[in-house]
Amino acid sequence: MFNLLPRHSIKMMLAGILAVSLTACASGAPKPKEAAAPKSNDAPAAAAEASKYPEKPIVVVAPSGAGGGWDMTARTIAKVLTETKAVGKPITVENKPGGGGAVFLAEYASGKKDDYKLFVSSPPILINNLKKEGNSPFGYKNTTPLAQLTKDFGAIAVSANSKYNDLKSLLNDLKADPTKLTIAGGSAPGSMDHLVSILPAYKYGIDPKKIKYVSYDGGGEALTALLGGNVDVLGTDASSLDQYVKAGKIKVLAVASAQRLGGSLKDVPTMKEQGVDAEFNIWRGIFGPKDMSADAKKYWDDNLKKLNDNDVWKKELQANNWESDFKSSAEFNTFLGQQEKLIQDMLTALGMQK
Template sequence: MNTRHRKWSSFALAALSAVVLTACSSGGGSGSSDNYPSKPIVVVAPSGAGGGWDKTARSLTKVLGESKLVEKTMTVENKPGGGGAVFMAEYATQDTKNPYRLFVSSPPILINNLKKEGNTPYGYKDTTPLAQLTKDFGAIVVSVDSKYSDIQSLMADLKADPTKITFAGGSAPGSMDHLISVLPAFKAGIDPKSVKYVSYDGGGEAIAALLGGNADVIGTDISSASEYLKAGKVKVLGITASERLGGDFKDIPTIKESGIDAEFTIWRGVFGPKEMKDNEKAYWAEKLKALNESEAWKKELAANSWEPEFKGSEDFSKFLGEQEVLIKEMLTALGMAK
């Protein structure tokens, strides 16, 4: 073999080795994609401990692990800040190819991306929506001794003089409680900017303001109002569901029943990184569907007073696009859209 031929053979072998090594190490250090998952998985709750996202993440990992649906270790990581905006900035830029880090979220992933103040340039389109797991609905709540017993009388007074009625919620202006509070007014033809809204640091403080006479009405989610309803401390004038709920809520009318087309689902779901591979998406499609159908998950839902609603990746993505349109419309009417 002459010198020239030996050099060419060495070059070809080196090039082939580089291709093999590159193929073996692809996936951003996430392990081989073919045997996914091959290491522990983290599910992030973009909040502190104890809130809805945290409870969802812990219930999800507990049931997936205990039922052996996922055999790799699953842990929960809390990443609070900006109602999820701080985490999204990190996730959408640093974890785009990391299928070992998932997260749970709800409508704030849309709201934070669309509002003018305190927003984030990152939203659900910077992720892979894997599945919706639960649903809740907005509720318009008054104290038990309030003069209001139906949404229509409240809207009539609000239309006559919005300065006389104070709404409260457990989140900042432009966030979910605010949007729930003004949705009926907006859909009833009342300028949502005229609705007097006071924000409190959490739903508990908003309820306390209502019961203490510092607010006339609160916008919240029906599950948060449940214990106060059972205790006879509040009345729920209407919910943002398309039809009446069962159980403790069977006598509560939907806002739509009252002639105001105000529907809004407070969902919770699971998301992965934007650049997930097909087999990684297929893995979670199978596991999350099996989770939804398991008795252990049904018991977990009941224990947390969560309503089940499962949507796979494609249907979930379509729904998110539809809800994004409504949220943008409302934020625009409030003068809060970016």
């Protein structure tokens, strides 16, 4: 039949068939099996395979000396993640004291981004950025907040042989002579322990600027100073005092919580119970570098939520007198913005704002 057609007509027919075939392919004709696109339910698996984080050991930094709240928090996080095998890489804790966390944060925020170096912090990351003297140009916005894990409360303590047995008698003496007693804390002037220390005095009508405050690099050093008789009073976080209360080495005069705490501090009255309208919530959270990679951020979003739900972690909370107060990365970010405003107002009231 084709022999009856001129040669140029045959060529035209073949060209037309080829054109139709190409158009059909372009408009969605089935492709060979080996080139078929993956099904939509395969996408999560493909994404998981693409992420290799973590590929090396993790470091969790406590921006203070050993023995304080940051150190205990960092070591507890590392301990539980290791014991539960939640992270398939070694986790170590480093102490980087100085300026109530300001020295480390300056180095961390201005240095090379490292998704494998995280750190714990609490209100000082806000306070150091907002206070007038010795302030830090860096704050939480120079990091990636990953999760809030716990909350603690401020406490006022004295040595076991102190003459003071309640907050009111201590404040009465301070009111008569604000320079009579030396108060210690594990952070710089104007930072968290300082605010914990002077807040009840301020609420009691005492000029906070006249109170003698001595700062140490971490709650552990401040406790040592109290036990050694180098200072008269300690302002710190309640949870760090547990072992010293049990050992009979100190007396806790008051806690800055709305209600009494449990454990070894169950008999300690709140500041409000003693007529001093003061509360101080010490939240603690974990942070990563600013502009953290999406893979690393998602990894910690998932694993820190699992940490919070783990029974091993819950036992550690109880052992340390910590209260669980988990906030995801997004929730934590919003919370920090609110806390920044509250602390700015507190510093302004004390004349310590930037």
